[in-house]
Amino acid sequence: MAKQVEIKYTQLFIDNEFVDAVSGRKFSTINPANGEVIAEISEGDKADVDKAVDAAKRAFARNSKWRKMDPYDRGQLMHKLADLITRDLDYIATLETRDNGKTYASAVGDIEAGIACLRYYAGWCDKIQGNTIPTGDTYVTLTRREPIGVVGQIIPWNYPFLMLIWKWGPALATGCTLILKPAEQTPLTALYTAALAKEAGFPAGVINVIPGYGPTAGAAIAEHSEIHKVAFTGSTEVGHAIMAAAAKSNLKRVSLELGGKSPLVIFDDVDVKEAAEIAHDAIFVNHGQCCCAGSRTFVHSKIYDEFVKHAKQLALAKKVGDPFDSKIDQGPQIDQEQLNKIMDLINSGKQQGAVVEVGGNRIGETGYFVQPTIFSNVTDDMRIAKEEIFGPVQTILKFDTMDEVIERANRTNYGLASGIITKDINKALEFAQAIESGSVWVNCYDAITSQAPFGGFKQSGIGRELGEEGLNEYLEIKTISIKVTKNN
Ligand code: NAI
Ligand code: MG
Secondary structure, three states, X not given: OOOOOOOOOOOEEEOOEEEOOOOOXXXXXXXXXXXXXXXXXXXXXXXXXXXHHHHHHHHHOOOOHHHHOOHHHHHHHXXXXXXXXXXXXXXXXXXXXXXXXXXXXXXXXXXXXXXXXXXXXXXXXXXXXXXXXXXXXXXXXXXXXXXXXXXXXXXXXXXXXXXXXXXXXXXXXXXXXXXXXXXXXXXXXXXHHHHHHHHHOXXXXXEEEOOOOHXXXXXXXXXXXXXXXXXXXXXXXXXXXXXXXXXXXXXXXXXXXXXXXXXXXXXXXXXXXXXXXXXXXXXXHHHHOOOOOOOEEEEEXXXXXXXXXXXXXXXXXXXXXXXXXXXXXXXXXXXHHHHHHHHHHHHHHHHOOOEEEEOOOEEOOOOOEXXXXXXXXXXXXXXXXXXXXXXXXXXEEEEXXXXXXXXXXHOOOOOOEEEEEOOOHHHHHHHHHHOOOOEEEEOOOOOOOOOOOEOOOHHHEEOOEOHHHHHHOOEEEEEEEEEOOOOO
């Protein structure tokens, strides 16, 4: 089933070299489509994070090559990396599909989006400006926006390559040096991209990649007293742990991009078939493994039955199987743990009285495939309406009025994204103003671009990624006041 692909890098990347872990330990990365071991990867932990931090500190030291580099040249280096990724796009996408199970077409889309994001941030390098501030005639006051320094970045498995670029883009543009820990499920594209960074000419120590597990390598990053910022994407539970570790160690800056239970609200003035298509993609994209998945589909009671009919047809038409087969729409879920979580939540939906319209079962015994599943008659108190499923499961709820749906949509600890489908601009604006979420998509979903900020309200996160806002997470502001001595 798996397309063959040569695995070139399996060791840690520290100071521009691939090296074994200090412990000598390795872990297996597997192909979720068939459970086969793809490669044995060096398993980093605290000792390796310490080495990487030393390298990143040297690279960030005063008068280092990186610090002295003209910001324009820093941008050219980032463009060079984007060129190399473009050269090897097919290889990287193949690696990603093998390691993650997402369809090859969607892996290509992720790499292309990553290239665009890297080039977007490359353009920022020489445009990060401070201010001159009026403070009377005794002082000239100005600000500089300086890199925070050595930063740690911990990313999940659902968009391994794209999340790496979302982290590297602003860190490199601002002139920080970094230690990235990819998810243990998907280390391959991060290691390959590290090799490309070396080929592009990034100085040693600017970029370091330490594959390994969360409680060891990840925790070592979060606790490290010489890492000055940690950027994390993953579960809300681990987000709490990262923040606690930052508080206990050195008060490092924290940015978190966490889970969601995002509402997509569909009013009765719409083309129901089109709305069902938007809602389908909102939840089923990337097999439901998406932080901003439209996982609560609220449908107006007047069109509810018709909507469910269309939603069913779309789910039934979805082809699940080998992610390298171009006719396939959905590959496997990432691993046994996620499969178990999804099946547990599907079973809870059945037990709590939701109606299974389509699917509801695992497919086969090999690989982690789940039937595209739709629940109707879902109520707010059910687990499937409250917990992040992170799988191909659409939950369709019914509503009658704007006030009611806003109140119900906001009744969650999450607040990452939301959407509304209506032809009435006033309804769209009322909803957009009242909803508690970092993104609001009107008559569309997942309209994410490199230029616009993305992140969560409430327990969906802290800080923003992408856009100019994303840079701020990697910058300190320094105020310089110069006394003006009058000559007479
Ligand atoms: P996770 O939050 O455990 O893993 C994400 C990253 O954090 C991985 O690199 C992992 O190694 C690391 N990590 C884990 N424990 C850590 C610790 N104590 N200190 C530092 N780093 C640590 O997520 P997991 O277990 O893969 O998935 C669990 C659930 O989290 C999913 O079912 C989904 O609901 C949610 N999730 C949300 C994501 C998002 O994009 N916001 C991405 C992945 C998962
Ligand atoms: Mg975990």
